[in-house]
Amino acid sequence: MLFNSLIIHLDCRMSQSRCKIRQMEKNKSFSNQEIAKILEKVAAAYEILDKDRFRIAAYERASVSIQHATSEVKDIWDDDKLDDIPGIGKSIASYLDELFRTGKVRHFEELFKKIPPSVFIFLDIPGVGPKTAYTLAEKLNIREEKNAIARLKTAAQKGKIEEIENFGEKSELDILNGISVLEKGELKTKRMLLFYADALADEIIDYLKKSNEVIRADPLGSLRRKVATVGDIDISVCTNNPQKAIEYFLNYKKIKEVISRGEESLVRVVLFSGQQVDLRFSTPEKYGSMLQYFTGSKQHNILLREFALKKDLSLSEYGIKTVKNLKTCPELVEGLKIKNFKDEENFYNFLGLEWIPPELREGTEEIKTSLNGKLPKLIELKEIKGDLHLHSNFNLEPSHDLGQSSVGEMLIQAGSLNYEYLGFSEHNPSVSNHSEREIYDLIMRKKEFIEQEYYSTKNKDYERGIKLPKQVLNSLEIDIKPNGNLAVDEKCLNILDYAIASVHSSFNQKREKMTDRVLKGLSHPKIKILGHPTGRLLLEREGYELDWDKIFDFCLKNNKFLEINSWPNRLDLPDTKVKEAVKYGVKLVINSDSHHVNQMAYLQYGVSVARRGWAEKKDIINSLSFEGLSDILL
Numbered sequence: 001m002l003f004n005s006l007i008i009h010l011d012c013r014m015s016q017s018r019c020k021i022r023q024m025e026k027n028k029s030f031s032n033q034e035i036a037k038i039l040e041k042v043a044a045a046y047e048i049l050d051k052d053r054f055r056i057a058a059y060e061r062a063s064v065s066i067q068h069a070t071s072e073v074k075d076i077w078d079d080d081k082l083d084d085i086p087g088i089g090k091s092i093a094s095y096l097d098e099l100f101r102t103g104k105v106r107h108f109e110e111l112f113k114k115i116p117p118s119v120f121i122f123l124d125i126p127g128v129g130p131k132t133a134y135t136l137a138e139k140l141n142i143r144e145e146k147n148a149i150a151r152l153k154t155a156a157q158k159g160k161i162e163e164i165e166n167f168g169e170k171s172e173l174d175i176l177n178g179i180s181v182l183e184k185g186e187l188k189t190k191r192m193l194l195f196y197a198d199a200l201a202d203e204i205i206d207y208l209k210k211s212n213e214v215i216r217a218d219p220l221g222s223l224r225r226k227v228a229t230v231g232d233i234d235i236s237v238c239t240n241n242p243q244k245a246i247e248y249f250l251n252y253k254k255i256k257e258v259i260s261r262g263e264e265s266l267v268r269v270v271l272f273s274g275q276q277v278d279l280r281f282s283t284p285e286k287y288g289s290m291l292q293y294f295t296g297s298k299q300h301n302i303l304l305r306e307f308a309l310k311k312d313l314s315l316s317e318y319g320i321k322t323v324k325n326l327k328t329c330p331e332l333v334e335g336l337k338i339k340n341f342k343d344e345e346n347f348y349n350f351l352g353l354e355w356i357p358p359e360l361r362e363g364t365e366e367i368k369t370s371l372n373g374k375l376p377k378l379i380e381l382k383e384i385k386g387d388l389h390l391h392s393n394f395n396l397e398p399s400h401d402l403g404q405s406s407v408g409e410m411l412i413q414a415g416s417l418n419y420e421y422l423g424f425s426e427h428n429p430s431v432s433n434h435s436e437r438e439i440y441d442l443i444m445r446k447k448e449f450i451e452q453e454y455y456s457t458k459n460k461d462y463e464r465g466i467k468l469p470k471q472v473l474n475s476l477e478i479d480i481k482p483n484g485n486l487a488v489d490e491k492c493l494n495i496l497d498y499a500i501a502s503v504h505s506s507f508n509q510k511r512e513k514m515t516d517r518v519l520k521g522l523s524h525p526k527i528k529i530l531g532h533p534t535g536r537l538l539l540e541r542e543g544y545e546l547d548w549d550k551i552f553d554f555c556l557k558n559n560k561f562l563e564i565n566s567w568p569n570r571l572d573l574p575d576t577k578v579k580e581a582v583k584y585g586v587k588l589v590i591n592s593d594s595h596h597v598n599q600m601a602y603l604q605y606g607v608s609v610a611r612r613g614w615a616e617k618k619d620i621i622n623s624l625s626f627e628g629l630s631d632i633l634l
């Protein structure tokens, strides 16, 4: 659960008084959201000015990284640790340094001067990207910030947008709809990515466990069930002395405001980062029932209540009691007392069920399956033996993003994770900028480079006692072009041990066309894995549609594997599709898609997705030893 380095996890290692000074200063400094916004503006400006895609992607990535940071970037800068933030390279770090020192960045200011201010306002409209925003500003002559949205709306209502070249009635309508969403304020979704919620909860739980009053603490609700996005953070606390435990918690330094502590057992606060956190306190005798009750899901608990009712039992957060017929439950006869539960296992066992892992509690067939003693033995992180989708910083001159960490760094990290094998699958060299010969040479050079790095790292680190994975594999993540062709040719494919094919463009194709495209892409014998199969981006973009029966069928017959991509805003395949794939017998691979060594820990979220999809070890190919894997992959 702990992955301190994954995102910016810095303790406020300062004395109380310094903390206070810091808070006073806070008004003057930049919040993470403000910094993220500035970087987003830079990316947009670069895009409008047609700068190279690397630079645009670098700023977009940095912006997302900062949005999801759990510590203030300003604090990290104070500690001279900007380099530790994944996604922040040297040049962005130096601009942030300038921002914190002087309150502005000269280079950014110059850049923004080239773009009408209204453009950055238009970017808040859902569906409007930088180029569209720029065209609207220029063609409609709306350049000022003031009333920009209102003026745009009027122009749309008057049919002025559809008159612009390449815009039509449809885009005009889309923009009007976007404006109305913006005006209603429906845009700000309150949900957050699982990994972000997990990190926040981990910090709080770590803090709680430092108190002698706290026996244990656990996440509750969708966070404990590992749902891809989480609303508020709920945590349960087991203590013999709720009052003292509550007081201890209220000293937590990240609490901005206490919303309520009315009930003895519930405390609700808001953190400086804006999240609401509910803590529920319980004594050990009742802790199991409370944990069960507040883990949910609602649907699971409804079904469980119906199931219990058939045995004349009623369930609550305090335990189980009889409803009427005392004969069915002699244990509860005496005085109609409520039966408490220290742990969940006994709670479920009392009902005649096996304990149901939280990830399965979604109100589907888990109760029935548990009753029959047939619950799956879900895959666990410790069973994963390697990661087959990593982007090192070896420069293949791709059209998408490069990794940030070196091959050697990633190998060492893999060793510390006890991996047996590691597959480097950088993006293919960009097709538009290279000849076939150049593409071949680049891929060849990478193959040789990985091998050299492996041996030199091995020799260097042998003396230091660092254990590297036994096998390093040479792969690529290859674009499936809109027509289904792969972005590299036969000769290049032959250099690889295996390859991943992914859709990175033209997401709007119709289901049938997209299905054909994907199947065509997968059909080459070297392509073994379909990367992030739906293309969804959580809280941002729905995936494209595929004919899943066709895809499953093809994978099964042709020995192809669907990826569970663990990247926090992908988690793709989604859990529901994992479940279907498992039923179908299609094998899956859980990959991190890391671009930085610190991101290799993301793989745990892919494992959560697999578990929510009822997947066992036998369903996941990278739980195989290298021998078993090479039989089916190489």
Ligand SMILES: [Zn+2]
Binding pocket: 477, 502, 504, 531, 532
């Ligand atoms: Zn990709």
Ligand SMILES: [Zn+2]
Binding pocket: 389, 391, 477, 593
């Ligand atoms: Zn990738």
